[in-house]
Amino acid sequence: MSMDFAPPKYAQVMRAIQERIESGEYAPGDMLPSETQLVRELGVGRTTVVRALQTLAMQGWIEREHGRGSFVKGRPESGADRVRPSLTATEQGESPESLVEVARVSAPRFVAKLLGVAERTPVIMRRRVAREGDLPSAVETVWVPLEIAVGSDLDKPEPLRSGIRRHLQAVKHLRFDHITERVTARKPTKEEVELLGSSNPVLGVLATVHDPAGTVLLAMSLALPGTPHELEDVYKVS
Amino acid sequence: MSMDFAPPKYAQVMRAIQERIESGEYAPGDMLPSETQLVRELGVGRTTVVRALQTLAMQGWIEREHGRGSFVKGRPESGADRVRPSLTATEQGESPESLVEVARVSAPRFVAKLLGVAERTPVIMRRRVAREGDLPSAVETVWVPLEIAVGSDLDKPEPLRSGIRRHLQAVKHLRFDHITERVTARKPTKEEVELLGSSNPVLGVLATVHDPAGTVLLAMSLALPGTPHELEDVYKVS
DNA sequence: AACGGCCACTCGTCCGCACAAGTGGCTGAG
């Protein structure tokens, strides 16, 4: 009796309709079969069909009009296809070539502010250079409070192959919940000029990573060369 | 028989629970009354209670665990509190002081590319300076294809009091659907230096506005001084 | 031709019921 796990029926109904939309069988603007037709065609109860259609409507696949029918809108746009440089920075693995510096330093003012600690509190700093092909594509500097770093390998000068996020998750069971980031345009610092090989303006990203309780786990400063780096975003207008 | 319109029951149930969460009666982490309890308490069917709870879960107010109960998470975060400079640019009204220039020009290469027309096609250009207090906070340049501008006031040198978006909606029934934008860091152009009164690096925003069919209605280039301007964003990490 | 009412069809909401499946505590056998 190795009963395979079957997904719930309403999910099957959703998938069936999604596939017909993706395949073009139901084109945008088309009217879907009525609920009663779908009931007959798919051999399920109306409750099930309605729940599937309502969920699809909430996700933006279709539009439902009282008294007229349900109409295809198309695959919903994720709306969240924005590039998240600060997130990738914590997820990318480090390599001996990319890792520039690991040190215990006293927190500069803006870092202390981000971390919510007193100025000049000792913190761990890690700096690396991300590359795309041969060109340096970002200088990423991470500051970690000692309480967070203790017991992990963050304070060791060896590269973290699995990336900061996975490492903190594995070793200290810390979960990233959300990230706040601020983007500005600025001149690169001296170090960044050296590492990037250019003194053109950079996108400066300041970010803090929070756990589910809102505690700041670490702060980050990224320098992205204005070109070729571009942050792209697509969003709906009401 | 002036039957007032009553919202559907499941919405009333949702509101009741939301209010109890907002008021603190149900604190984050608390277990909600079970479905059967809510059925008795509110005098509705379980279908109704379940639909309300499922919707609340989808919106992030609560979390449901099979076999254990439903638990309060709190008011969901909008997650979309990102500043959208290109959107506000099309919605802000123009004034005689802010409007710098209106002209018919031949499209520069990058504009032609954004609009999807041949280089040097004639287009309408409008440029204005946004201010916050006394300080200029952005230089906004909009390019509009002639087909779009014809019949509207976009090609006239008078300020559009109601903003570009409302004007196009009212006069030509054009609907904005979505905007794509790319952010880079760059040096300001000569004109921008004059208008901004500073030659520090700027955030350069290139954006295109699309109608529901995907057609490009207009293109935009914004120059935001690196300081005090900052684009802020908060986002969930899976 | 114009209008109004009727009617078939659509989705919106709600109910009661049923059974499956996950959780956790109690209890009795060992």
Next chain:
DNA sequence: CTCAGCCACTTGTGCGGACGAGTGGCCGTT
């Protein structure tokens, strides 16, 4: 004391039926 099994409770899913309300076409009256 320990542990397996039972049981009460939870949510998950599904069905069929019922009524309300919006839409649009048909058709007869005017």
